[in-house]
Amino acid sequence: MDAMRIKGGVRLQGEVCVSGAKNACLPMFAATLLTDQKCVIKNVPDLSDVRFMAEIVASLGAKVSNPKPNVWEIEAKNISSRAPYDLVRKMRASICLLGPLSARMKRAEVSMPGGCVIGARPIDLHIKGLKALNCAIETEGGYLKVDARRMKGANIFLGGRFGSTVTGTANILMASVLASGTTIIENAACEPEIADLCKMLAKMGAIIDGIGSPTLEITGVPKLGGAEHTVLPDRIEAGTWIIATLATRGKVLIKGAVKKDLGALIDILESAGANIQIKSKSDIFVDGEGLKLKPVEAVTMPHPGFPTDLQAQLTTLMTQVSGISIITERIYPERFMHVSELGRMGADIVREGPSAIIRGKTPLSGAPIMASDLRASAALLIAALCAKGETFIQRIYHLDRGYESIDKKLALLGAKVERISDSDLPSF
Ligand SMILES: CC(=O)N[C@H]1[C@@H](OP(=O)(O)OP(=O)(O)OC[C@H]2O[C@@H](n3ccc(=O)[nH]c3=O)[C@H](O)[C@@H]2O)O[C@H](CO)[C@@H](O)[C@@H]1O
Numbered sequence: 500m501d502a503m504r505i506k507g508g509v510r511l512q513g514e515v516c517v518s519g520a521k522n523a524c525l526p527m528f529a530a531t532l533l534t535d536q537k538c539v540i541k542n543v544p545d546l547s548d549v550r551f552m553a554e555i556v557a558s559l560g561a562k563v564s565n566p567k568p569n570v571w572e573i574e575a576k577n578i579s580s581r582a583p584y585d586l587v588r589k590m591r592a593s594i595c596l597l598g599p600l601s602a603r604m605k606r607a608e609v610s611m612p613g614g615c616v617i618g619a620r621p622i623d624l625h626i627k628g629l630k631a632l633n634c635a636i637e638t639e640g641g642y643l644k645v646d647a648r649r650m651k652g653a654n655i656f657l658g659g660r661f662g663s664t665v666t667g668t669a670n671i672l673m674a675s676v677l678a679s680g681t682t683i684i685e686n687a688a689c690e691p692e693i694a695d696l697c698k699m700l701a702k703m704g705a706i707i708d709g710i711g712s713p714t715l716e717i718t719g720v721p722k723l724g725g726a727e728h729t730v731l732p733d734r735i736e737a738g739t740w741i742i743a744t745l746a747t748r749g750k751v752l753i754k755g756a757v758k759k760d761l762g763a764l765i766d767i768l769e770s771a772g773a774n775i776q777i778k779s780k781s782d783i784f785v786d787g788e789g790l791k792l793k794p795v796e797a798v799t800m801p802h803p804g805f806p807t808d809l810q811a812q813l814t815t816l817m818t819q820v821s822g823i824s825i826i827t828e829r830i831y832p833e834r835f836m837h838v839s840e841l842g843r844m845g846a847d848i849v850r851e852g853p854s855a856i857i858r859g860k861t862p863l864s865g866a867p868i869m870a871s872d873l874r875a876s877a878a879l880l881i882a883a884l885c886a887k888g889e890t891f892i893q894r895i896y897h898l899d900r901g902y903e904s905i906d907k908k909l910a911l912l913g914a915k916v917e918r919i920s921d922s923d924l925p926s927f
């Protein structure tokens with residue numbers, strides 16, 4: 500297993516390129532199962548989650564290849580409809596297979612995903628949506644079994660007490676593109692990754708109106724064809740670089756940071772006094788030198804609100820800002836695994852229900868710490884970059900799920916980081 504050694508105290512400086520969005524390409528890989536023709540997906544980040552998804556799609560019978568860096572080709576001529584537990588358990592996003600398999604094979608058996616450290620992750624809305632499309636569903640032996648022989652378009656309100664669902668929208672969308680008649684998904688997730696998935700489906704021949712809005716109208720077609728699609732840049736990676744630059748008081752040009760996808764984060768940071776310059780549609784320059792930021796109050800919400808996937812990173816930044824910040828998590832009220840590890844580095848953070856109350860600015864000092872999930876790891880990494888002395892982050896496989904070549908990108912910005920194996924860790 501790998502760990503990361505970080506020597507803190509360096510200001511990030513230079514230029515960094517954002518990779519393709521993980522949360523767009525995972526459902527896109529599933530979407531390739533909707534056709535027996537070849538799909539080519541470009542700008543795919545080299546991540547462990549992507550490799551898992553490729554493995555799952557291949558295990559279903561698709562021909563999967565990675566002919567060039569960041570390019571994947573998938574041809575799903577003959578596929579089976581059963582996604583087994585051994586593969587599905589490795590990655591929650593594999594629930595996205597449910598919609599495409601139901602639509603193409605008229606039946607699907609997908610192992611039920613479990614919860615995860617960021618909290619409960621139910622799939623009742625996915626089931627509600629498929630039932631509305633006239634599918635019969637039962638759970639048996641840990642599998643969700645869908646009989647989609649009588650699938651047809653419907654009007655579906657896809658919402659719950661936490662708002663919309665991202666992978667739930669992806670599933671119902673991918674099912675309805677081949678369902679007879681018209682489907683209207685109300686309260687659809689508006690995340691840019693869903694809009695990008697819609698664009699790929701449209702290239703495959705799907706008819707979708709309202710792309711990017713909370714109302715998607717899908718006119719079912721009997722068959723889809725192959726397509727070539729380039730994945731949009733990862734707004735969560737871009738946001739992580741913006742925050743890391745401010746936290747280290749650095750100066751970085753972030754290429755592939757799309758302002759329209761980062762509105763809520765930019766608004767929060769500008770209200771704190773950050774200098775964020777929009778250089779073009781997809782380039783943002785952050786100048787953190789000599790900045791005195793003000794504390795913030797932020798609440799996570801579905802897009803276009805402040806994303807939960809940047810909550811942990813913003814928490815770290817606020818430990819380096821004088822005053823009291825309050826960050827409230829409305830999507831996953833338990834997503835605070837980073838808080839105790841930040842405390843071990845010297846942060847003063849108290850949890851009050853779904854909120855973290857951060858009293859800054861506290862000096863951080865390097866320590867041995869443990870990554871617990873993807874974004875918590877990013878938050879710890881940012882803390883390590885700000886800390887005095889050396890930090891050793893263990894279990895960085897979490898980071899590799901969602902950040903392509905993170906150590907190499909950091910090194911290019913001047914950070915002192917090194918990937919080491921657990922056996923090379925000093926004794927603490
Ligand atoms: C692969 C992928 O795209 N992952 C993202 C996706 O996860 P994911 O699609 O799993 O998250 P959802 O959008 O479905 O979850 C949003 C909220 O709805 C609740 N819910 C969801 C489904 C359901 O059937 N019932 C229900 O109650 C969840 O518990 C959560 O509170 O969106 C999350 C919220 O932006 C992000 O943190 C994840 O990075």
Ligand SMILES: C=C(OP(=O)(O)O)C(=O)O
Binds near residue numbers: 808873
């Ligand atoms: C929670 C995340 O991913 P997943 O939904 O795949 O667990 C994330 O990307 O932060």
